[in-house]
Amino acid sequence: MATIKQIAEHLGIAVSTVSKGLNGANDISEETRQMVLDAAVDMGYITKKMRKRDNKKVCVFVENMDYESIDQFGYDIITGFQKEAMRRKWDVTIIPTNLNLQTSEKYDTYMLKNGFTGGFLIGFTLHEDWIKQLHETSVPTVLFDNYISDNNHIGYVGTDSYEGIHDAVKHLVNLGHKKIAFLNGSKNSMVSQQRQMAFIQSLQEFSLEVNKKLMEYGYYVPDCARYHVPTFIENGATAIMCASDLIATGVVTEVNRRGLKVPEDISVIGFDDLPIAARQLPALSTIRQERSNLGKSAVLLLDGLMSEVSISKILLRAKFIERDSTGIVKS
Amino acid sequence: MATIKQIAEHLGIAVSTVSKGLNGANDISEETRQMVLDAAVDMGYITKKMRKRDNKKVCVFVENMDYESIDQFGYDIITGFQKEAMRRKWDVTIIPTNLNLQTSEKYDTYMLKNGFTGGFLIGFTLHEDWIKQLHETSVPTVLFDNYISDNNHIGYVGTDSYEGIHDAVKHLVNLGHKKIAFLNGSKNSMVSQQRQMAFIQSLQEFSLEVNKKLMEYGYYVPDCARYHVPTFIENGATAIMCASDLIATGVVTEVNRRGLKVPEDISVIGFDDLPIAARQLPALSTIRQERSNLGKSAVLLLDGLMSEVSISKILLRAKFIERDSTGIVKS
Numbered sequence: 001m002a003t004i005k006q007i008a009e010h011l012g013i014a015v016s017t018v019s020k021g022l023n024g025a026n027d028i029s030e031e032t033r034q035m036v037l038d039a040a041v042d043m044g045y046i047t048k049k050m051r052k053r054d055n056k057k058v059c060v061f062v063e064n065m066d067y068e069s070i071d072q073f074g075y076d077i078i079t080g081f082q083k084e085a086m087r088r089k090w091d092v093t094i095i096p097t098n099l100n101l102q103t104s105e106k107y108d109t110y111m112l113k114n115g116f117t118g119g120f121l122i123g124f125t126l127h128e129d130w131i132k133q134l135h136e137t138s139v140p141t142v143l144f145d146n147y148i149s150d151n152n153h154i155g156y157v158g159t160d161s162y163e164g165i166h167d168a169v170k171h172l173v174n175l176g177h178k179k180i181a182f183l184n185g186s187k188n189s190m191v192s193q194q195r196q197m198a199f200i201q202s203l204q205e206f207s208l209e210v211n212k213k214l215m216e217y218g219y220y221v222p223d224c225a226r227y228h229v230p231t232f233i234e235n236g237a238t239a240i241m242c243a244s245d246l247i248a249t250g251v252v253t254e255v256n257r258r259g260l261k262v263p264e265d266i267s268v269i270g271f272d273d274l275p276i277a278a279r280q281l282p283a284l285s286t287i288r289q290e291r292s293n294l295g296k297s298a299v300l301l302l303d304g305l306m307s308e309v310s311i312s313k314i315l316l317r318a319k320f321i322e323r324d325s326t327g328i329v330k331s
Numbered sequence: 332m333a334t335i336k337q338i339a340e341h342l343g344i345a346v347s348t349v350s351k352g353l354n355g356a357n358d359i360s361e362e363t364r365q366m367v368l369d370a371a372v373d374m375g376y377i378t379k380k381m382r383k384r385d386n387k388k389v390c391v392f393v394e395n396m397d398y399e400s401i402d403q404f405g406y407d408i409i410t411g412f413q414k415e416a417m418r419r420k421w422d423v424t425i426i427p428t429n430l431n432l433q434t435s436e437k438y439d440t441y442m443l444k445n446g447f448t449g450g451f452l453i454g455f456t457l458h459e460d461w462i463k464q465l466h467e468t469s470v471p472t473v474l475f476d477n478y479i480s481d482n483n484h485i486g487y488v489g490t491d492s493y494e495g496i497h498d499a500v501k502h503l504v505n506l507g508h509k510k511i512a513f514l515n516g517s518k519n520s521m522v523s524q525q526r527q528m529a530f531i532q533s534l535q536e537f538s539l540e541v542n543k544k545l546m547e548y549g550y551y552v553p554d555c556a557r558y559h560v561p562t563f564i565e566n567g568a569t570a571i572m573c574a575s576d577l578i579a580t581g582v583v584t585e586v587n588r589r590g591l592k593v594p595e596d597i598s599v600i601g602f603d604d605l606p607i608a609a610r611q612l613p614a615l616s617t618i619r620q621e622r623s624n625l626g627k628s629a630v631l632l633l634d635g636l637m638s639e640v641s642i643s644k645i646l647l648r649a650k651f652i653e654r655d656s657t658g659i660v661k662s
Binding site for chain 2: 149160293296300307308309310311312314315316
């Protein structure tokens with residue numbers, strides 16, 4: 001690990017200038033500061049404050065995920081993270097971000113400049129620049145629902161969908177359903193692919209036919225139901241499982257629009273168990289993601305990475321919750 | 332959660348007798364004590380001492396795994412666990428065990444009787460009695476390389492073999508190997524099956540043929556090499572990957588016994604990176620399990636489960652380590 005003196009020698013400038021650059025003093029130019037920070041990152045410099053075990057400063061980058069109201073997916077994740085961080089006396093900064101931040105600055109430089117010893121990234125569509133940088137970063141970083149291979153400083157926290165999906169399929173099978181459709185989220189998301197595999201595996205475990213016409217990728221918005229529900233129904237589906245509660249609300253709307261009823265004609269199952277799930281009419285059967293625990297686990301993982309415990313993944317259990325949107329298949 | 336008074340009422344005995352039973356006093360019969368403990372477990376009683384956040388008493392059950400010398404697989408797992416537990420001021424008891432304990436007493440009763448708030452089970456061949464009890468236990472429990480579904484009080488810690496196996500196959504492919512054999516551990520072990528899948532997937536990613544004659548389950552002892560190495564060689568294998576370093580030492584011995592050399596004729600790769608791996612002649616290329624970190628992660632997981640964070644799995648990264656037992660394929 002480099003010292004301030006080594007950075008100064010490397011750049012051919014005074015130790016005091018390096019120190020000013022690292023501490024954000026105003027009496028050096030922005031260019032010099034950037035040069036110092038870039039060199040510090042390249043040389044693996046970590047400020048003294050960051051090295052100290054207590055009083056850690058960490059940040060949560062949020063992109064493409066709603067979190068400001070208690071009804072939204074990100075809310076409990078962030079409050080869970082904050083609570084668990086508070087137990088450790090960490091200072092947490094929430095940073096709403098977008099692709100611009102990812103392309104405007106190197107990840108490590110951003111973290112060093114702002115004194116963050118660790119980061120938690122949620123809701124991200126990773127820009128290829130940051131993916132590349134995350135492959136090489138030495139800043140302890142936790143990703144929600146994203147995975148970076150071969151870097152000991154990065155961990156992934158998420159929900160192990162398999163159990164929840166298995167239990168949901170079992171529930172439908174017990175109600176007599178044989179043609180179960182699955183309306184998934186975006187195809188290019190790692191979790192969508194995991195859920196697709198869990199769905200197929202569960203069908204096979206109950207000796208149900210795997211029918212490609214009953215599995216579609218959509219997006220994590222209600223509107224995608226319009227395009228796929230008609231095809232599902234034409235192909236004989238009596239139940240539709242969805243990759244989110246929001247998608248499920250869209251499915252219920254579309255089923256009703258076609259003069260059919262949930263659950264009498266079509267059973268519907270959501271995913272996430274957002275507060276809206278229980279408030280829907282009919283109340284939505286769903287697969288619960290423990291969002292507060294996801295946030296807490298991110299802190300456990302970050303704590304591990306900061307003490308050089310190279311955890312790759314922490315996965316939480318998903319639990320099937322039966323409500324009113326699933327019923328006995330129509331004979 | 333039941334109180335002492337409720338247990339007394341339920342059993343129709345005095346509160347003081349229940350109290351004696353729970354606290355291990357000598358002036359009641361062993362039968363009465365067992366009756367009190369069984370009722371306490373059934374009724375979900377937890378002693379006050381166990382409820383207190385600090386000063387937790389936890390235990391590590393070790394079965395079928397060597398751990399007493401630094402050369403052995405379990406040693407670093409247990410010391411890692413102890414170190415991380417010490418940071419939390421937990422009291423740790425190591426309990427070497429065997430199937431007798433599993434059949435002689437209910438898990439929850441054993442834990443309550445001994446005042447353990449949490450357990451870590453390593454090296455286990457789970458007896459069906461304990462598997463059944465673990466499905467229902469409410470005692471926070473972490474399993475190494477074992478998984479119990481649908482119970483929020485149980486978590487699994489292990490190594491995600493995929494990356495390490497992928498990198499090892501890649502290394503062999505770069506050395507020109509096309510016929511790579513895999514000598515796995517016991518067939519009825521969950522991790523053996525995971526590694527088999529990772530091996531097959533890695534072969535496919537490098538467009539290598541998946542040949543059943545080059546994949547065998549054995550046992551985690553060197554001796555199993557005798558039965559499978561001949562078949563591998565007859566079927567053209569130029570490299571043999573093994574599910575443990577111990578198996579790999581057996582493979583090297585068997586290769587030599589047949590007048591062939593490692594790595595000139597056959598490349599060999601182990602798994603675990605036990606201290607013996609580096610000391611072998613030739614030094615063994617292997618896939619490292621971070622055993623100390625596995626122990627530390629078990630504490631993180633147990634801490635999570637104790638604060639009602641329903642973590643299902645913590646997986647660590649496995650890293651391929653190149654030494655002298657792998658070489659360019661003979662042309």
